[in-house]
Amino acid sequence: MIPLFSSKDVREADNFAINILQMPSIVLMENAARSIYEAIIENFSENEFYNVGIICGKGNNGGDGFTLARHFLINEFDVTIISLANENELKGDALTNFIITKKLIDSYPNSKMIIYQSIDSLALLSDCDLIVDAILGTGSKGSLSNELQSIVNYLNKLEAYKISVDIPTGLNVETATGETIYKADLTVTLSEFKTGLFYGKGYSHCGKIVKGSIGIGDLYYETIQTNDYLIEPEDAFYGLPEKNISAHKxxxxxxxxxxxxxxxxxxxxxxxxxxxxxxxxxxxxxxxxxxxxxxxxxxxxxxxxxxxxxxxxxxxxxxxxxxxxxxxxxxxxxxxxxxxxxxxxxxxxxxxxxxxxxxxxxxxxxxxxxxxxxxxxxxxxxxxxxxxxxxxxxxxxxxxxxxxxxxxxxxxxxxxxxxxxxxxxxxxxxxxxxxxxxxxxxxxxxxxxxxxxxxxxxxxxxxxxxxxxxxxxxxxxxxxxxxxxxxxxxxxxxxxxxxxxxxxxxxxxxxxxxxxxxx
Ligand SMILES: NC(=O)C1=CN([C@@H]2O[C@H](COP(=O)(O)OP(=O)(O)OC[C@H]3O[C@@H](n4cnc5c(N)ncnc54)[C@H](O)[C@@H]3O)[C@@H](O)[C@H]2O)[C@@H](O)CC1
Ligand SMILES: Nc1ncnc2c1ncn2[C@@H]1O[C@H](COP(=O)(O)OP(=O)(O)O)[C@@H](O)[C@H]1O
Ligand SMILES: [K+]
Incomplete structure (x- = not known):
C-alpha cells in the first residue's frame, strides 16, 4: 500500500530539510531538477524528443523549471524557456537559477530564453516535441488568473509530450478539482505522492505519476500520519480470501x-x-x-x-x-x-x-x-x-x-x-x-x-x-x-x-x- 500525503505535509518536509537538516534550499531545488530530468529521460525512449519547451512561473515551481532547463542544455537538447516573470519579479532560489540559466543559455545557439509578453510568445513552442509545465506547484492558490487559463489552454492544444513539474498547473491538489488544468502525460511529483494526484481531476490530468526527489529520502514521511493509500497489487494478493483445504461448500x-x-x-x-x-x-x-x-x-x-x-x-x-x-x-x-x-x-x-x-x-x-x-x-x-x-x-x-x-x-x-x-x-x-x-x-x-x-x-x-x-x-x-x-x-x-x-x-x-x- 502506498501512503499518500497532503501538499501541506510535503511543504513541511521541505521545511524539515531546510530548518532541521540545514540543507540550503537551493540544494533541494537542484536535487528536484536532476531527478525530474532523470525521470523524463527514463520515461521516454531515445530520439523521442529533441526540442524541449519549459514554461516557468513566478515561484519555486518556476525555479525548478529554470534548473531543469540547465540539465537539458548540458545534455545537448535544444531548449526554449518562457519565463512568466521578469528578473525583478523573481526571488530566492528561483532568481538564482534564472540568472545561471540565462547566462548559460547564451553558449547554446539553438536554445533561447524569453520573458513572456503575451499569448503570442507561446508560438515559440510550436517546434517543441516535449513541453514542461513549471508554472505552479504546491504554492498554487485559488483558481487560475485569466492569463494563466489562456496559457494552459494554449499549451493543452500543442502536439507534444507534456510533463508537469510537481503538480499540473490548475489542479487544486487538496481537493483534486480545478477548471482549467494542464493535461500532462507524465507528472514528476516532488518528495512524496499527494493524494489529489490520484483521483478526481488529478486522475484525469496527471498522466503517469512518478516521484522526484529533493534528496531527503523517505524516512521523514514514516513519522507523518496519513489516512490515504494507493492500492498496490500485493494488497490485493494479501486480501484474497484464504482457502482451507478441508473446506466444504x-x-x-x-x-x-x-x-x-x-x-x-x-x-x-x-x-x-x-x-x-x-x-x-x-x-x-x-x-x-x-x-x-x-x-x-x-x-x-x-x-x-x-x-x-x-x-x-x-x-x-x-x-x-x-x-x-x-x-x-x-x-x-x-x-x-x-x-x-x-x-x-x-x-x-x-x-x-x-x-x-x-x-x-x-x-x-x-x-x-x-x-x-x-x-x-x-x-x-x-x-x-x-x-x-x-x-x-x-x-x-x-x-x-x-x-x-x-x-x-x-x-x-x-x-x-x-x-x-x-x-x-x-x-x-x-x-x-x-x-x-x-x-x-x-x-x-x-x-x-x-x-x-x-x-x-x-x-x-x-x-x-x-x-x-x-x-x-x-x-x-x-x-x-x-x-x-x-x-x-x-x-x-x-x-x-x-x-x-x-x-x-x-x-x-x-x-x-x-x-x-x-x-
Ligand atoms: N520549498 C522547497 O524547498 C522546494 C520547493 N520546490 C518547488 O517549489 C514549488 C512550490 O513553490 P512556491 O511555494 O514558490 O509556489 P509555486 O511556485 O507553486 O507558486 C507560487 C507563485 O504562483 C503565484 N500563484 C499562486 N496561485 C496562483 C493562481 N491561482 N494564479 C496565478 N498565480 C498564482 C503566487 O503568487 C506565486 O508567485 C513546489 O511545487 C516545487 O515545485 C522544489 O524546488 C523543491 C524544494
Ligand atoms: N473510466 C473508467 N475507468 C475505470 N473503471 C471504470 C471506469 N468507468 C467505470 N468504471 C468501473 O465500472 C464499474 C461501473 O459500475 P456502475 O456504474 O455501477 O455500472 P452498472 O450499474 O451498470 O453495473 C465500476 O466498478 C467503476 O469503477
Ligand atoms: K507544475
Missing amino acids: YSNGKVLVVAGSGKYVGAACLTANAVLRSGAGACFLAFPKSIKNIALEKLESPVLIAYEDQTKEFVNLENYDELKEKIDWADSIAIGPGLGRENGTIQFIHKLLEENKNKKIVIDADALFAINKCYKNFDLSNKILTPHHKEFADLISISIDELENNLLNIGRTFSVENNCYLVLKGAPTIIFNPMGEVFINSSGNVGMAKFGTGDVLTGVIASFVAQSKEIENSLISAVYLHSLAADLLIPKKTEYGIIPQNIIEEFPNAIKFLVDSFV
Missing part, C-alpha cells in the same frame, strides 16, 4: 443475492454468476417466480430460489418471511441490482436492514435508492455500500458538483459517521472504511464504463466478504481484481469490446495473474 462462503425484477433480469444474473466465479461455495439468487425461466437461461451455477410474486415481477415486503431462512443462512447478502423501485420492494429492503444488524450486506443500485435520505434510520455496521458518484450524491441529498468538489472529505465523513464501508465506484474507485481511511484503486480502464460492470463488482464483493472475516482486505482485493480482469481483457477485446460477462469469465485468470506474480 457451506464453509467456503455462502451468499444470497436478492436482485432482479421483470424490468431488469440481466443485472441479477451478472451479480449471481460473479459470486461463484470469485470463489464462494454456495450462492442462491432470490428471484420473482413468475419470470424465473428468463433468469434460469442466463444463470450459470447459482441456484435460483423463486419467491411468490403473484405475477407482479418484483420483490415485496411479504416475501421477507419466505426468504428468511436463506437470509439467516447467508454469510453475506448482495441486494439491489435490477430490483426496481416499487414501494413493496423498498419496504422489503428496509426490513432486511432492520432485522440483520450485523450481517454483511452489500447494498447496491436500487437498494441504495431505497435508503436515499433515510439511511440514518439504519444501523449500517458491516454494511458495504457500492454507489457510483450520482447514487452517492442522491443518497446524501447533495448535488454531484458538491460531491465532486469535496469528494474525499464527504466520503470519509459518511463512512465514519455511519460506521460502514463505502465503495465509491468511478475512475478510480475509492474505498472508505469506518476509521476514516481511504484506499484508491490503481487498476481499471475506460472499457469498464458500461452497463452491468458494477453488478459484477457487487457479486465479487459479496463473494469475498462471505469467504473472509476481513471486510476491508476483501474489499481491496475484490475492487482491484475486478479492474485487473478488465485490464487483462484489453489486448483481446480493446476498450470498446469488453462486456460484463467477459469480466466474470476473466476473473479467475485475474486471480491467477495476481497469485503468479507473488509466488
Whole structure:
C-alpha cells in the first residue's frame, strides 16, 4: 500500500530539510531538477524528443523549471524557456537559477530564453516535441488568473509530450478539482505522492505519476500520519480470501443475492454468476417466480430460489418471511441490482436492514435508492455500500458538483459517521472504511464504463466478504481484481469490446495473474 500525503505535509518536509537538516534550499531545488530530468529521460525512449519547451512561473515551481532547463542544455537538447516573470519579479532560489540559466543559455545557439509578453510568445513552442509545465506547484492558490487559463489552454492544444513539474498547473491538489488544468502525460511529483494526484481531476490530468526527489529520502514521511493509500497489487494478493483445504461448500462462503425484477433480469444474473466465479461455495439468487425461466437461461451455477410474486415481477415486503431462512443462512447478502423501485420492494429492503444488524450486506443500485435520505434510520455496521458518484450524491441529498468538489472529505465523513464501508465506484474507485481511511484503486480502464460492470463488482464483493472475516482486505482485493480482469481483457477485446460477462469469465485468470506474480 502506498501512503499518500497532503501538499501541506510535503511543504513541511521541505521545511524539515531546510530548518532541521540545514540543507540550503537551493540544494533541494537542484536535487528536484536532476531527478525530474532523470525521470523524463527514463520515461521516454531515445530520439523521442529533441526540442524541449519549459514554461516557468513566478515561484519555486518556476525555479525548478529554470534548473531543469540547465540539465537539458548540458545534455545537448535544444531548449526554449518562457519565463512568466521578469528578473525583478523573481526571488530566492528561483532568481538564482534564472540568472545561471540565462547566462548559460547564451553558449547554446539553438536554445533561447524569453520573458513572456503575451499569448503570442507561446508560438515559440510550436517546434517543441516535449513541453514542461513549471508554472505552479504546491504554492498554487485559488483558481487560475485569466492569463494563466489562456496559457494552459494554449499549451493543452500543442502536439507534444507534456510533463508537469510537481503538480499540473490548475489542479487544486487538496481537493483534486480545478477548471482549467494542464493535461500532462507524465507528472514528476516532488518528495512524496499527494493524494489529489490520484483521483478526481488529478486522475484525469496527471498522466503517469512518478516521484522526484529533493534528496531527503523517505524516512521523514514514516513519522507523518496519513489516512490515504494507493492500492498496490500485493494488497490485493494479501486480501484474497484464504482457502482451507478441508473446506466444504457451506464453509467456503455462502451468499444470497436478492436482485432482479421483470424490468431488469440481466443485472441479477451478472451479480449471481460473479459470486461463484470469485470463489464462494454456495450462492442462491432470490428471484420473482413468475419470470424465473428468463433468469434460469442466463444463470450459470447459482441456484435460483423463486419467491411468490403473484405475477407482479418484483420483490415485496411479504416475501421477507419466505426468504428468511436463506437470509439467516447467508454469510453475506448482495441486494439491489435490477430490483426496481416499487414501494413493496423498498419496504422489503428496509426490513432486511432492520432485522440483520450485523450481517454483511452489500447494498447496491436500487437498494441504495431505497435508503436515499433515510439511511440514518439504519444501523449500517458491516454494511458495504457500492454507489457510483450520482447514487452517492442522491443518497446524501447533495448535488454531484458538491460531491465532486469535496469528494474525499464527504466520503470519509459518511463512512465514519455511519460506521460502514463505502465503495465509491468511478475512475478510480475509492474505498472508505469506518476509521476514516481511504484506499484508491490503481487498476481499471475506460472499457469498464458500461452497463452491468458494477453488478459484477457487487457479486465479487459479496463473494469475498462471505469467504473472509476481513471486510476491508476483501474489499481491496475484490475492487482491484475486478479492474485487473478488465485490464487483462484489453489486448483481446480493446476498450470498446469488453462486456460484463467477459469480466466474470476473466476473473479467475485475474486471480491467477495476481497469485503468479507473488509466488
Ligand atoms: N520549498 C522547497 O524547498 C522546494 C520547493 N520546490 C518547488 O517549489 C514549488 C512550490 O513553490 P512556491 O511555494 O514558490 O509556489 P509555486 O511556485 O507553486 O507558486 C507560487 C507563485 O504562483 C503565484 N500563484 C499562486 N496561485 C496562483 C493562481 N491561482 N494564479 C496565478 N498565480 C498564482 C503566487 O503568487 C506565486 O508567485 C513546489 O511545487 C516545487 O515545485 C522544489 O524546488 C523543491 C524544494
Ligand atoms: N473510466 C473508467 N475507468 C475505470 N473503471 C471504470 C471506469 N468507468 C467505470 N468504471 C468501473 O465500472 C464499474 C461501473 O459500475 P456502475 O456504474 O455501477 O455500472 P452498472 O450499474 O451498470 O453495473 C465500476 O466498478 C467503476 O469503477
Ligand atoms: K507544475
